[in-house]
Amino acid sequence: xxxxxxxxxxxxxxxxxxxxxxxxxxxxxxxxxxxxxxxxxxxxxxxxxxxxxxxxxxxxxxxxxxxxxxxxxxxxxxxxxxxxxxxxxxxxxxxxxxxxxxxxxxxxxxxxxxxxxxxxxxxxxxxxxxxxxxxxxxxxxxxxxxxxxxxxxxxxxxxxxxxxxxxxxxxxxxxxxxxxxxxxxxxxxxxxxxxxxxxxxxxxxxxxxxxxxxxxxxxxxxxxxxxxxxxxxxxxxxxxxxxxxxxxxxxxxxxxxxxxxxxxxxxxxxxxxxxxxxxxxxxxxxxxxxxxxxxxxxxxxxxxxxxxxxxxxxxxxxxxxxxxxxxxxxxxxxxxxxxxxxxx
Amino acid sequence: xxxxxxxxxxxxxxxxxxxxxxxxxxxxxxxxxxxxxxxxxxxxxxxxxxxxxxxxxxxxxxxxxxxxxxxxxxxxxxxxxxxxxxxxxxxxxxxxxxxxxxxxxxxxxxxxxxxxxxxxxxxxxxxxxxxxxxxxxxxxxxxxxxxxxxxxxxxxxxxxxxxxxxxxxxxxxxxxxxxxxxxxxxxxxxxxxxxxxxxxxxxxxxxxxxxxxxxxxxxxxxxxxxxxxxxxxxxxxxxxxxxxxxxxxxxxxxxxxxxxxxxxxxxxxxxxxxxxxxxxxxxxxxxxxxxxxxxxxxxxxxxxxxxxxxxxxxxxxxxxxxxxxxxxxxxxxxxxxxxxxxxxxxxxxxxxxxxxxxxx
Numbered sequence: 001x002x003x004x005x006x007x008x009x010x011x012x013x014x015x016x017x018x019x020x021x022x023x024x025x026x027x028x029x030x031x032x033x034x035x036x037x038x039x040x041x042x043x044x045x046x047x048x049x050x051x052x053x054x055x056x057x058x059x060x061x062x063x064x065x066x067x068x069x070x071x072x073x074x075x076x077x078x079x080x081x082x083x084x085x086x087x088x089x090x091x092x093x094x095x096x097x098x099x100x101x102x103x104x105x106x107x108x109x110x111x112x113x114x115x116x117x118x119x120x121x122x123x124x125x126x127x128x129x130x131x132x133x134x135x136x137x138x139x140x141x142x143x144x145x146x147x148x149x150x151x152x153x154x155x156x157x158x159x160x161x162x163x164x165x166x167x168x169x170x171x172x173x174x175x176x177x178x179x180x181x182x183x184x185x186x187x188x189x190x191x192x193x194x195x196x197x198x199x200x201x202x203x204x205x206x207x208x209x210x211x212x213x214x215x216x217x218x219x220x221x222x223x224x225x226x227x228x229x230x231x232x233x234x235x236x237x238x239x240x241x242x243x244x245x246x247x248x249x250x251x252x253x254x255x256x257x258x259x260x261x262x263x264x265x266x267x268x269x270x271x272x273x274x275x276x277x278x279x280x281x282x283x284x285x286x287x288x289x290x291x292x293x294x295x296x297x298x299x300x301x302x303x304x305x306x307x308x309x310x311x312x313x314x315x316x317x318x319x320x321x322x323x324x325x326x327x328x329x330x331x332x333x334x335x336x337x338x339x340x341x342x343x344x
Numbered sequence: 345x346x347x348x349x350x351x352x353x354x355x356x357x358x359x360x361x362x363x364x365x366x367x368x369x370x371x372x373x374x375x376x377x378x379x380x381x382x383x384x385x386x387x388x389x390x391x392x393x394x395x396x397x398x399x400x401x402x403x404x405x406x407x408x409x410x411x412x413x414x415x416x417x418x419x420x421x422x423x424x425x426x427x428x429x430x431x432x433x434x435x436x437x438x439x440x441x442x443x444x445x446x447x448x449x450x451x452x453x454x455x456x457x458x459x460x461x462x463x464x465x466x467x468x469x470x471x472x473x474x475x476x477x478x479x480x481x482x483x484x485x486x487x488x489x490x491x492x493x494x495x496x497x498x499x500x501x502x503x504x505x506x507x508x509x510x511x512x513x514x515x516x517x518x519x520x521x522x523x524x525x526x527x528x529x530x531x532x533x534x535x536x537x538x539x540x541x542x543x544x545x546x547x548x549x550x551x552x553x554x555x556x557x558x559x560x561x562x563x564x565x566x567x568x569x570x571x572x573x574x575x576x577x578x579x580x581x582x583x584x585x586x587x588x589x590x591x592x593x594x595x596x597x598x599x600x601x602x603x604x605x606x607x608x609x610x611x612x613x614x615x616x617x618x619x620x621x622x623x624x625x626x627x628x629x630x631x632x633x634x635x636x637x638x639x640x641x642x643x644x645x646x647x648x649x650x651x652x653x654x655x656x657x658x659x660x661x662x663x664x665x666x667x668x669x670x671x672x673x674x675x676x677x678x679x680x681x682x683x684x685x686x687x688x689x690x691x692x693x694x695x696x697x698x699x700x701x702x703x704x
Contacts, residue, residue, distance in 0.1 A: 074393055093393055111414040112423050113399055123375055135415060159638035166573050174552035177579050182643045192552045242548050251429045255482055258420055262479050
């Protein structure tokens with residue numbers, strides 16, 4: 001891995017990380033009397049320790065590549081890929097690589113409530129700061145705990161632990177800073193983009209920090225794995241100030257972009273308004289005759305009867321239709337009518 | 345029948361002319377107010393793999409002027425927090441900071457959602473007239489540069505002085521210092537190396553900026569040694585190390601620094617490279633012996649001590665090099681002068697004594 005030059009992920013197809021036949025059973029080891037199919041859990045009995053070590057690990061250099069998701073334009077990443085156990089490889093309909101800048105931009109444009117795997121976020125963080133996270137706050141920092149468990153109680157110096165963390169997390173996206181707190185035996189990792197933090201959170205939870213050259217490597221599954229959670233705000237006043245400055249900088253950048261966009265729109269609007277004026281002077285009445293409009297109405301009603309729960313909606317309908325009205329520019333709706341009239 | 349309508353932005357609806365939707369009355373719990381609401385599910389095109397659905401109720405989306413699917417602002421298509429921040433920056437002080445307050449407990453959430461009000465910045469962005477007004481204001485401020493926020497952008501860099509941390513005064517770091525290549529000098533004639541020591545790193549500089557800047561300097565993205573940590577920055581000790589894939593790349597790095605004149609000679613006639621990022625300068629020394637994470641201190645005490653020692657070292661090194669520093673600070677003083685003149689114009693300058701201090 002070290003000496004060879006590895007091809008960029010765009011130049012190869014994604015690898016199958018685990019063969020389907022090698023995947024372990026999805027039923028967890030028996031800890032109770034009866035198995036609850038709905039929650040995929042054993043009930044009645046001592047629930048036992050839920051923590052475990054993930055036997056698979058994502059190797060970004062080896063595993064990432066082009067999958068079907070890239071070709072279809074899917075914007076979300078494969079959760080199984082992040083955990084190192086996707087058995088579909090290039091056939092997977094989700095993306096199989098480490099999130100990069102352009103992916104982030106696409107995701108941010110698309111939605112504010114879904115994380116990079118397409119899961120819904122919540123209003124508040126969970127009490128234990130685990131899980132998908134909150135849509136109210138941009139959080140790019142992860143808390144890393146459970147370090148002794150993930151090292152199977154192996155004694156390492158502070159800098160060795162930091163170095164291992166740096167190596168593991170550095171592969172999963174552009175790092176902003178890493179800080180290992182010796183007195184609390186935990187670490188904080190900030191990424192440049194939030195979606196890298198989301199990705200790294202899934203990729204690194206329940207992983208071991210041992211490396212094959214350690215003598216504990218064979219017994220790694222007996223450990224407990226890393227605890228990766230969202231971090232709270234840094235209480236250090238300097239860090240707070242820095243965060244504030246950063247967000248202000250971002251806000252100013254966005255302001256400039258907004259202004260540009262607005263100017264463009266205004267120009268367009270002006271042009272459109274002129275066009276509309278011209279049109280109005282040419283033909284003062286509506287574009288369609290009354291007969292045509294009633295025809296459309298009838299057609300809509302028939303469709304609505306056919307599908308009881310399904311409503312088809314023209315993305316834009318004016319006063320003639322009765323159903324929901326999203327706001328869209330009038331031009332689009334005209335095109336819609338024209339195409340439907342062609343069919344008849 | 346307001347529940348029959350929905351607030352979905354154009355981006356979520358997609359480009360297709362006809363969108364087929366499924367309506368589920370009381371299908372989900374609103375993520376903001378916890379009331380049940382009418383859910384609409386749709387695909388942007390027939391072949392799209394993901395179903396988009398509304399996640400919050402129409403009332404909540406109206407109050408915040410956000411899309412029910414993506415929860416971004418309907419007019420500007422940005423997150424709520426960012427929108428509020430921008431509006432309060434533009435309005436600067438005239439109406440205080442604008443925040444969309446969110447309730448913590450369920451009763452309050454429901455109570456707020458039933459009110460017929462606009463929350464936070466929604467008041468502005470839901471009204472095209474006010475949006476126009478805001479943007480006009482913004483334009484004016486950007487062109488004249490009279491606004492505080494814009495000036496703050498240029499004066500952001502603050503050369504913070506290491507705190508007097510007497511707690512760590514007694515920490516012994518001679519062992520660490522002796523391993524640092526402080527007596528080396530950067531030049532093409534010296535034997536090639538792939539490791540470099542970097543210092544004078546402001547804590548506000550993130551690692552990725554350094555990484556990208558180095559890629560820019562040597563004009564190659566793939567310079568990192570993937571088998572180990574190729575870039576370590578210890579923000580507490582304000583120094584770090586770079587490791588290139590090969591000594592050739594290290595050589596290339598040195599020569600491109602020298603070609604662009606990004607070097608300086610210290611008071612002891614040692615040559616240092618300079619990587620500049622924004623308004624900060626990071627100094628570079630070749631490091632023949634290589635480094636590990638432990639080279640920058642093993643605990644917080646060592647880190648802080650190392651940073652203060654390096655700062656003293658830099659000050660000593662920069663004696664007689666103040667010309668560069670002055671150059672560096674020139675834009676700052678001008679902007680502060682600008683600020684001063686602004687203040688004088690307003691005739692609200694209550695603390696004239698502070699201005700000479702600023703200019704220092």
